[in-house]
Amino acid sequence: MPVTSDIVATYKGPRKAFARILGMGQREDRALMMLMAGCLIAFVARWPALARQAHMTGEDLNMMLGGTLMALLFVAPLALYAIAALSHVIAKVLRGQGDWYGARIALFWSLLASSPLLLLNGLIEGFIGPGPGLQLVGFAWLVVFLWFWMSGLVEAERAN
Template identity: 30%
Template structure:
């Protein structure tokens, strides 16, 4: 049809929710479609802020729990201010740094992408993974109503599943952007980097 939207003429889903659903059905296809759209840097940043905002909302139950643990006046305002600062300023910077690291690691393994394609796939990964973030936030809201042991286990399981799901989506889309036939290698490398980073975060405080 002459009046169809450009995305519809290209066989790509119109609308953000439809695009996320299509990417869930076919992660590599979602990465291809997103790369073919060639989004601007402003569009990538807008998606970063969208993801940060929804993650901030999803993290409100945990923020309330953290404030109660501090047991100080105005603790909630301080916790929310810190989380808002991280969402608005630190989160986008972290994404750009991760995208650069993603490209450097992929290049070391013979990847054929670019720094731009790394940004596109990582930022789209964050958007596609939003249902996992929102589901984790919902679980966090239910945890206080559960017995302490069961609530802690449920919260840990939800966090682990969300983290692994994010890494799986990221590895799959990176494999497509870099021309890797197997995402298993990319997933293994990402998991090694993730485990090493978590171990480093635990070691640094003890050294200091």
Template identity: 35%
Template sequence: MSLTLNIARSYRDPAQVVRGLLGQGVREPQVLFFNLLSCGLIFVAQWPRLSRDATLDPSVTFEQRMGGALFAVMFLLPLILYALAWALQGGLRLARMPVPGLWARLALFWALLAVTPLMLVQGGLSALLGPVGAVQAFGFVVAGAFIYILGFGVRAAIRLVQDGHGTPR
């Protein structure tokens, strides 16, 4: 199934989407692609806010702000996400619900990729409205959607391991 249809389906049934991805025989390059694509879309989501901030405070140019965001989102965030996936796998192992590392990374990176459309909307709202309560409240909606999709994705991976479809590593 296409990437955009899977993203839309993730809001209705994230466990089924993750099961489908795992059933297709997902490999590390695909998981890395999800990580980098989500980081790229998060970077794009920052542009409207950065433009607004540069217009309101010209002491730091738009290009300088973009350079900082590029470094943070495209170079540091992927590494941080891999560390979070490692911590997620470790936490699941401590809870006696081990899943393969690749599956934990898939659940985390897919959840992030699935909420990037909401992050793009939030970026547009922050450019139009500025730092107001409505934009911050929408941030909680984004975080809630991320936790929802991640939780059901991890649960799907755990159930596949329990059903004997995966080897915990």
């Protein structure tokens, strides 16, 4: 099934879609590609806002893009691995039965699956700017991301 179909399925029923993704077996290359694709989309989502900021302030766009690239494609993946590990430890304390891989996939897939809203947020930030629309879409992205993450984590940590 293509990734886009999996994303649509996640919006329809996150636990069922996540169970199907977990059922494909443990492959760390798949987890890493989900993470890197999500981070790449987050980087692309920042472009309109950075272009707007560069235009408004006269800053160098290339420097801002370079810093954002470094943050989102090199630093963020390391931080997300740490957050996934922390979420698994917390789930273990709460009697979770899953493994480290499931916790990673839950977080990484949530980032990738919620990326359409992240792109919309970036467009609004770049073309409209700060305001209620940006806040509404940003809040919607956060809610959807947390919904997908918690649904995936519950599915990953439940008894097999």
